[in-house]
Amino acid sequence: MSERSEPAGVPGSGLVKGLAVTLKTMTKRSTTQQYPDVAPDLPPRSRGVIALLAENCTVCMLCSRECPDWCIYIDSHKEEVAVPGAARPRQRNVLDRFDIDFSLCMYCGICIEVCPFDALYWSPEFEYAEYDIKDLLHDKDHLGEWMATVPPPPAHDPNGEPAKEETAAARKAAVPAAAAARPTTPAVRPDSRPAARPATPAAVPPPADAEQSTRPEPAGGSEPATGADGTGDGAAGEGTTR
Numbered sequence: 001m002s003e004r005s006e007p008a009g010v011p012g013s014g015l016v017k018g019l020a021v022t023l024k025t026m027t028k029r030s031t032t033q034q035y036p037d038v039a040p041d042l043p044p045r046s047r048g049v050i051a052l053l054a055e056n057c058t059v060c061m062l063c064s065r066e067c068p069d070w071c072i073y074i075d076s077h078k079e080e081v082a083v084p085g086a087a088r089p090r091q092r093n094v095l096d097r098f099d100i101d102f103s104l105c106m107y108c109g110i111c112i113e114v115c116p117f118d119a120l121y122w123s124p125e126f127e128y129a130e131y132d133i134k135d136l137l138h139d140k141d142h143l144g145e146w147m148a149t150v151p152p153p154p155a156h157d158p159n160g161e162p163a164k165e166e167t168a169a170a171r172k173a174a175v176p177a178a179a180a181a182r183p184t185t186p187a188v189r190p191d192s193r194p195a196a197r198p199a200t201p202a203a204v205p206p207p208a209d210a211e212q213s214t215r216p217e218p219a220g221g222s223e224p225a226t227g228a229d230g231t232g233d234g235a236a237g238e239g240t241t242r
């Protein structure tokens with residue numbers, strides 16, 4: 001076993017160094033917070049608890065499917081709504097149950113990110129510890145109560161891009177204005193072509209030599225006699241149907 005070599009130095013220097021660190025720390029301002037006597041000063045967007053705005057929830061189930069811990073439980077039923085003027089009543093989902101089990105939740109925020117209808121929000125509230133773990137299952141009403149603690153969204157950045165909704169609304173408003181400024185198009189376009197083409201003659205007169213194309217009628221009124229070899233003579237053979 002090899003002996004560990006000590007760095008050469010003044011004896012007792014290690015002790016002095018340690019005491020120097022202690023003295024330095026003693027003079028620093030303490031960062032310990034005296035919770036629960038003093039409430040901590042948390043950033044406004046802290047991830048304390050998830051709040052639900054049930055009116056916005058369409059029961060699309062995206063949050064429940066994307067939750068890595070499978071700790072969101074949703075139940076719903078369909079309801080028919082009569083719409084004036086519509087041929088048939090419409091169907092809509094009615095939220096019956098929306099529970100989040102905070103004993104399983106790992107506060108990743110995926111459910112809030114994927115919700116397409118802004119029904120879930122982070123609240124900085126964190127004081128919901130329970131003596132019984134089963135009480136960490138917050139139901140729809142309990143999650144709705146947290147909405148009162150959700151801070152308002154940050155102010156709009158004047159140098160930032162406008163929201164997509166604002167851009168779409170501005171584009172939509174600009175279309176009728178552009179249409180009104182455009183000169184009106186005549187109902188009937190002037191057509192350079194003649195109104196109607198000359199009618200096709202009902203019967204095309206046959207060409208002058210059409211008579212020649214027909215089979216010449218022999219003077220005797222009977223078919224030319226075929227030769228003994230079956231070929232016949234040349235002039236008569238051209239008008240024969242093969």
Ligand code: SF4
Pocket residue numbers: 066067068069070071072100104105106107108109110111112
């Ligand atoms: S924060 Fe994450 S773990 Fe918690 S409920 Fe949402 S998706 Fe699930």
Ligand code: SF4
Pocket residue numbers: 056057058059060061062063064074114115116117118119120
């Ligand atoms: S993603 Fe949003 S709208 Fe869809 S079920 Fe979850 S909370 Fe409701």
